[in-house]
Amino acid sequence: MQLGSFKPYSLRHDTMGVIERINNLSHHFRANNDKVIFIQHDGTSESIFLPGTSDWEILPELNREPTDITISKTANDSFYKTKLADTLAEHGITELFITGCATDFCVDTTVKSALSKDYKVTVIADAHTAAARPHIDAQTVIDHYNWLWADMSPTKYKISVLRSGEVIAG
Secondary structure (H helix, E strand, C coil), X not given: CEHHHCCCHHHECCHHHHHXXXXXXXXXXXXXXXXXXXXXXXCHHHCCCCCCCCCCCECCCCCCCCCXXXXXXXXXXXXXXXXXXXXXXXXXXXXXXXXXXXXXXXXXXXXXXXXXXXXXXXXXXXXXXXXXXXXEXXXXXXXXXXXXXXXXXXXXXXXXXXXXXXXXXX
């Protein structure tokens, strides 16, 4: 959910709706004293999303608080050579609620990586987004991955795919 992925904002499916739902979820988790973690891609090796540039910045519409954690990553997988697993262990976090940008790249890779590491994973079906791809529209990408995750073979846990309102309602 960085500026470089949203030029223009209309590039991604339902950008403002996804932002609103992520903000609502973040508020809900903070109110329950849960951690909110932002993952920020450092694309130095790709000459994109360079730290300190506007493309690298988290979308300004996303509500962030001083208690939130930001983890830098360099690959689609938020766990790959990052501090994410250590940070989760430090805070006793074993259950993840995943939102974000690039449904078919960063979100998918992180979901599958978390599952293989035996985290309890819930993907928020209406709080991840994608752009249209050469042979498929963005809504179909999102629908396909929501279906795929919900139907994946479990490891320790089965992936849950829930809408943001279901998570907030408890």
